[in-house]
Amino acid sequence: MLNLNNIEVVYDNVILVLKGCSIEVPEGRITTVLGANGAGKTTTLKAISGLLKPERGAVTRGSIDLDGERIDLFEAHDIVKKGIVQVFEGRRVFVNLSADENLIAGGHIQSSAVMKQRKELVYGYFPRIAERRHVQAGYLSGGEQQMLAIGRALMSDPKIVLLDEPSLGLAPMIIEEIFGIISKLNKEQGVTVLLVEQNAALALAIADHGYVMENGAIVMDGPASELGENADIKEFYLGISEHGEKRSYRNVKHYRRRKRWLN
Amino acid sequence: MEDFNWGFFLELLVSGVLIGLMYSLIALGFVLIYKSTDAINFAQGEFVMIAGIIVGASAASYGLPLWLAISLSVAFMVLFNVGLERTVLRPMIGRPIVAIIMATIGLAALLRGAGPFFFGAETRPLNLPIDDAPIIIGDHFIYLNPIHLLGAAAAVIFLLGFGWFFLKSRKGVAMRAVADSHQVSMAMGINVQRYFALAWVMAGVVAALGGVIWGSLLGVDTQLAIIGLKVFPVVILGGLDSIVGVIVGGIIVGVVENLAAGYLDPMVGGGTKDFTPYVLMILMLMFKPYGLFGKPIIERI
Ligand SMILES: Nc1ncnc2c1ncn2[C@@H]1O[C@H](COP(=O)(O)OP(=O)(O)O)[C@@H](O)[C@H]1O
Ligand SMILES: [Mg+2]
Numbered sequence: 001m002l003n004l005n006n007i008e009v010v011y012d013n014v015i016l017v018l019k020g021c022s023i024e025v026p027e028g029r030i031t032t033v034l035g036a037n038g039a040g041k042t043t044t045l046k047a048i049s050g051l052l053k054p055e056r057g058a059v060t061r062g063s064i065d066l067d068g069e070r071i072d073l074f075e076a077h078d079i080v081k082k083g084i085v086q087v088f089e090g091r092r093v094f095v096n097l098s099a100d101e102n103l104i105a106g107g108h109i110q111s112s113a114v115m116k117q118r119k120e121l122v123y124g125y126f127p128r129i130a131e132r133r134h135v136q137a138g139y140l141s142g143g144e145q146q147m148l149a150i151g152r153a154l155m156s157d158p159k160i161v162l163l164d165e166p167s168l169g170l171a172p173m174i175i176e177e178i179f180g181i182i183s184k185l186n187k188e189q190g191v192t193v194l195l196v197e198q199n200a201a202l203a204l205a206i207a208d209h210g211y212v213m214e215n216g217a218i219v220m221d222g223p224a225s226e227l228g229e230n231a232d233i234k235e236f237y238l239g240i241s242e243h244g245e246k247r248s249y250r251n252v253k254h255y256r257r258r259k260r261w262l263n
Numbered sequence: 264m265e266d267f268n269w270g271f272f273l274e275l276l277v278s279g280v281l282i283g284l285m286y287s288l289i290a291l292g293f294v295l296i297y298k299s300t301d302a303i304n305f306a307q308g309e310f311v312m313i314a315g316i317i318v319g320a321s322a323a324s325y326g327l328p329l330w331l332a333i334s335l336s337v338a339f340m341v342l343f344n345v346g347l348e349r350t351v352l353r354p355m356i357g358r359p360i361v362a363i364i365m366a367t368i369g370l371a372a373l374l375r376g377a378g379p380f381f382f383g384a385e386t387r388p389l390n391l392p393i394d395d396a397p398i399i400i401g402d403h404f405i406y407l408n409p410i411h412l413l414g415a416a417a418a419v420i421f422l423l424g425f426g427w428f429f430l431k432s433r434k435g436v437a438m439r440a441v442a443d444s445h446q447v448s449m450a451m452g453i454n455v456q457r458y459f460a461l462a463w464v465m466a467g468v469v470a471a472l473g474g475v476i477w478g479s480l481l482g483v484d485t486q487l488a489i490i491g492l493k494v495f496p497v498v499i500l501g502g503l504d505s506i507v508g509v510i511v512g513g514i515i516v517g518v519v520e521n522l523a524a525g526y527l528d529p530m531v532g533g534g535t536k537d538f539t540p541y542v543l544m545i546l547m548l549m550f551k552p553y554g555l556f557g558k559p560i561i562e563r564i
Contacts, residue, residue, distance in 0.1 A: 105451050
């Protein structure tokens with residue numbers, strides 16, 4: 001179990017981005033964090049995976065615990081050894097490496113024997129990547145890159161995978177395929193998932209539990225099925241008003257913009 | 264018009280290729296560092312010089328056997344570069360690239376002073392245990408310098424070795440991943456700083472080898488550092504991306520220099536050899552900024 005206990009994250013010593021954020025990620029489950037652009041979702045994931053330091057960010061209050069052990073002071077490469085790996089927003093595959101080499105880099109901490117097994121597993125879940133394993137990753141389609149990014153993360157044999165907006169910029173068909181695979185990985189391999197999304201409908205459909213983040217703080221949480229029924233979530237994240245009609249995307253945006261103004 | 268002297272042309276060409284491969288070796292050190300750490304190292308020529316001076320001084324002045332002198336120089340370069348990475352470069356990670364460039368320029372000046380300070384300013388011979396009588400090939404009488412042959416052979420072995428390392432070994436893949444993105448590599452559990460250090464170590468080893476080869480051709484003193492300037496036309500002509508690029512860039516520079524020395528110098532009274540590679544470099548920058556083999560960065564959103 002991964003716990004974020006009331007953490008505060010500051011960039012450049014002054015920019016307070018997370019303002020006391022607590023999240024529980026139970027083993028073997030899919031937990032999702034929903035929130036608009038700029039809410040602090042990516043920052044939350046980077047805090048867990050130890051990647052704040054290169055961006056001059058730091059956890060300044062609270063703690064992050066993995067199975068009771070405090071991990072918020074670890075270096076990024078040690079966090080991976082602890083079994084937590086992050087899949088970046090925007091995929092971030094190594095564009096100059098082939099798909100296969102991306103996986104090799106992803107399995108950096110593993111022995112060659114484990115590396116071989118993991119590759120087989122990844123290619124099993126992502127047959128499209130197996131077909132294109134010798135293609136330079138920069139030339140893969142967006143969907144294939146997302147699959148590769150997830151597969152690369154799996155190479156380290158993680159207990160917990162942090163997924164940052166895997167649906168971003170992809171076509172609906174591909175998104176459905178990828179979310180299906182995430183769900184399968186969770187069920188079949190027992191991989192714990194912390195999924196960050198702006199697309200609430202998708203995320204709540206596969207998650208067990210959900211959190212809503214606004215402005216660097218958690219404002220609501222509950223079982224995914226309940227959150228999906230919540231009127232506010234429906235209105236602001238699913239785009240459905242109380243009368244059941246679908247709100248236009250533009251109106252939702254307008255609301256969000258106004259709400260920011262008020263804050 | 265008198266007959267074109269093919270023998271002379273071939274001789275210039277072949278020895279140009281050999282010399283070019285020796286340039287490639289030095290450029291490799293530069294590329295290793297640039298690719299993995301983004302730092303532009305203006306002290307690569309000074310590394311070569313210091314390494315050469317250490318071999319020359321310990322062999323010629325202190326009478327050590329050559330193998331020991333070379334091992335000493337390699338060991339020194341490795342330790343020196345590890346220390347350099349730890350103390351100077353690591354704290355500078357994340358600073359503007361120009362700060363790191365300035366630091367390496369300062370380092371270069373420091374090394375140019377340190378060489379004569381510790382070992383004296385005289386030019387020492389660096390004699391490799393091979394017969395330096397020219398090798399004569401074929402009925403066109405092509406004269407080849409055996410040191411060129413040996414140096415080129417050593418360069419090729421190293422270049423192939425590094426090529427294998429980068430393309431086939433797990434550590435090589437990790438190093439290319441680091442070159443691609445520091446942040447993402449960290450997230451894969453790669454200890455990025457350790458790979459930065461490895462790049463500097465490799466550059467040190469390559470510099471030591473370069474110091475031996477070039478030192479045996481030119482003799483060792485601070486002037487040896489000038490060889491470092493050849494790195495720039497080599498990497499601009501070949502591109503910064505690949506070992507193949509470094510090899511081709513080196514060969515182009517070596518051949519162009521040699522042909523200039525053979526055909527242009529007698530016409531204008533000398534000196535063209537020294538600037539023709541740079542003219543080519545500038546033309547290249549104007550018309551093909553990624554080099555012959557370099558590719559523009561692939562970006563996909
Ligand atoms: N490296 C950084 N330095 C300063 N501010 C940052 C940095 N990264 C993110 N921020 C700020 O933190 C806030 C949250 O960003 P982020 O975590 O990326 O949100 P999300 O992923 O939910 O869109 C934003 O206001 C953003 O401008
Ligand atoms: Mg984000």
